[in-house]
Amino acid sequence: MPKVTFVNLGRTVEFESGKLPYQHHGKPESILDIALNFGIHLEHACGGSCACTTCHVHMKSGAETNLSPLDDDELDRVEQAADLTLESRLGCQAVVTGDVVLDMPSWNRNYVSEGGGSLNLGDAIPAGKK
Numbered sequence: 001m002p003k004v005t006f007v008n009l010g011r012t013v014e015f016e017s018g019k020l021p022y023q024h025h026g027k028p029e030s031i032l033d034i035a036l037n038f039g040i041h042l043e044h045a046c047g048g049s050c051a052c053t054t055c056h057v058h059m060k061s062g063a064e065t066n067l068s069p070l071d072d073d074e075l076d077r078v079e080q081a082a083d084l085t086l087e088s089r090l091g092c093q094a095v096v097t098g099d100v101v102l103d104m105p106s107w108n109r110n111y112v113s114e115g116g117g118s119l120n121l122g123d124a125i126p127a128g129k130k
């Protein structure tokens with residue numbers, strides 16, 4: 001049973017591969033799909049179609065072996081993300097196949113703390129981030 005730890009939330013969730021009900025945003029069993037299944041808010045302004053960067057996460061461990069490989073579409077998009085790091089992935093595209101640990105960029109966390117609803121910010125980048 002793969003486990004996904006959201007460091008900034010201090011929360012770990014566990015699911016059975018192939019049994020998670022698809023939430024219709026992003027790839028099935030992607031980080032976004034898993035978050036939505038467990039009531040965790042991860043921004044996803046484009047609905048999980050690899051057309052924004054609001055689902056951007058920083059992988060802390062497990063990315064090399066327990067996530068689907070970064071493909072060209074995801075790479076082209078994630079390169080436009082604020083707070084890009086070598087550990088950056090798009091939550092809607094990275095499919096979880098084993099235990100992973102991740103963190104949300106601080107600007108994304110602010111959206112969560114400011115209400116939690118989807119703000120539909122598209123590719124908006126906060127002042128001072130680019």
Ligand code: FES
Binds near residue numbers: 048049055093
């Ligand atoms: S939700 Fe838009 S790229 Fe992931």
